[in-house]
Amino acid sequence: MAIIAGLRDKRIILGVCGSIAAYKALDLASKLTQAGALVDVVMTDAAQRFVSPLSFQAVSGRPVYSDMWRAEASGGLPSHIAHVGLAEGADLLLIAPATANTIAKLAHGMADDMLSVTALAARCPLLIAPAMDGGMAEHPATQANFAILRGRGAQVIEPERGRLASGLHGRGRLPETATLLGHIRRALGQGGELTGRKLLITAGGTREALDPARYISNRSTGKQGYAIAQAAIDAGADVVFISAADLPPLVGAVRVDVDSAQAMLEAVLAHIAGCSALIMAAAVADYRPRSVAEQKIKKSDKAMNLPLERTPDILLAVKAQRVESGYPTVVVGFAAESENLLENARGKLQAKGLDLLAANDITAEDAGFAVDTNRVVLLDSDGGTQEIELASKDVIGAAIIKRVGRLLD
Numbered sequence: 001m002a003i004i005a006g007l008r009d010k011r012i013i014l015g016v017c018g019s020i021a022a023y024k025a026l027d028l029a030s031k032l033t034q035a036g037a038l039v040d041v042v043m044t045d046a047a048q049r050f051v052s053p054l055s056f057q058a059v060s061g062r063p064v065y066s067d068m069w070r071a072e073a074s075g076g077l078p079s080h081i082a083h084v085g086l087a088e089g090a091d092l093l094l095i096a097p098a099t100a101n102t103i104a105k106l107a108h109g110m111a112d113d114m115l116s117v118t119a120l121a122a123r124c125p126l127l128i129a130p131a132m133d134g135g136m137a138e139h140p141a142t143q144a145n146f147a148i149l150r151g152r153g154a155q156v157i158e159p160e161r162g163r164l165a166s167g168l169h170g171r172g173r174l175p176e177t178a179t180l181l182g183h184i185r186r187a188l189g190q191g192g193e194l195t196g197r198k199l200l201i202t203a204g205g206t207r208e209a210l211d212p213a214r215y216i217s218n219r220s221t222g223k224q225g226y227a228i229a230q231a232a233i234d235a236g237a238d239v240v241f242i243s244a245a246d247l248p249p250l251v252g253a254v255r256v257d258v259d260s261a262q263a264m265l266e267a268v269l270a271h272i273a274g275c276s277a278l279i280m281a282a283a284v285a286d287y288r289p290r291s292v293a294e295q296k297i298k299k300s301d302k303a304m305n306l307p308l309e310r311t312p313d314i315l316l317a318v319k320a321q322r323v324e325s326g327y328p329t330v331v332v333g334f335a336a337e338s339e340n341l342l343e344n345a346r347g348k349l350q351a352k353g354l355d356l357l358a359a360n361d362i363t364a365e366d367a368g369f370a371v372d373t374n375r376v377v378l379l380d381s382d383g384g385t386q387e388i389e390l391a392s393k394d395v396i397g398a399a400i401i402k403r404v405g406r407l408l409d
């Protein structure tokens, strides 16, 4: 896992309680560390019955705290008293998994072990990821404790439904690491430079149906649009993510899944009011079958002609309504080119009324469709160009969001 800009050098306290899901917290501690965060793990006594402190120390590379009476802070923390040292200057306290017992303690301000005393001393945002079996999460006592904690500004990450360790089925599972990372990124992004701004971001190649079994599409996988949306969440934006691709969940965004260019156009126009920026990273099909067959088209021995018609151009539709509404303040497009990159891109910037355009050469093997890296040239409406060398799509996404932030300033 690569460094994540929004997590680099962030001090995260990871509280681990006694649940079988404690083993999943090991993966989370490892991924956070790989992403560049400084992870200080605090374990309850019960947690140590499931996983050893040494395991957390091995993946985080930092001391693990569990004994309220013995612990002295180390690892460059701001106080030698462990719970104060941990709490002071922490960027986030995440308790995952959080048991009903620790949640009850936190709700009522009790402080009788290393984790609860640290939580009481901490001033940073508090994220709680409960995991419990046997319907305990749905018990009125636990629900009331969630309500108390939410009322104080803590964020409770809903446990997921599924098979529990007991063999019962219900709501109580700790979400996967990727989901927890998404919640952490959203929490750390709050207060960032795009806080209070609404961004509309599209991704993926649209699918234009031919019959119930077939469609016409392109090679876009939506990875670049997804990375841009994640970068916007890292910057604190309210993101509406319109996706035509099969992409993982994006914590912190309103997600609208669409298939065709027409559906994407409708979704964009439905969400455009009040938008600070629209970023059209989607590879919208330019043509669709003139009619969609109700039944699967059967083959014959003759060659087949497929009449196509133009799809709506979403950016042109946005340009037309922008004249009336003034929204969005900033419009960003992409240009996927296989020749005359800059010339074609500049033409699109002007024709589509864009403020910024990211041009990429889709013939390069390490950039463009389906790969994890990209190389773009950013053109602006003042004639400026900025080349972004080969980098991960996450890095490119962050660079685009930075430019959007500057344009909005």
Ligand code: CTP
Residues within 6 Å of the ligand: 261, 280, 281, 282, 283, 284, 285, 286, 311, 312, 313, 314, 315, 316, 332, 333, 334, 335, 336, 337, 348
């Ligand atoms: N786009 C759009 N609506 C379409 C086609 C494209 O809004 N029907 C947007 C894309 O999301 C992208 C930009 O327009 O941000 C340029 O897309 P691209 O496919 O490079 O260009 P086209 O306008 O389709 O022109 P051509 O395919 O002829 O190069």
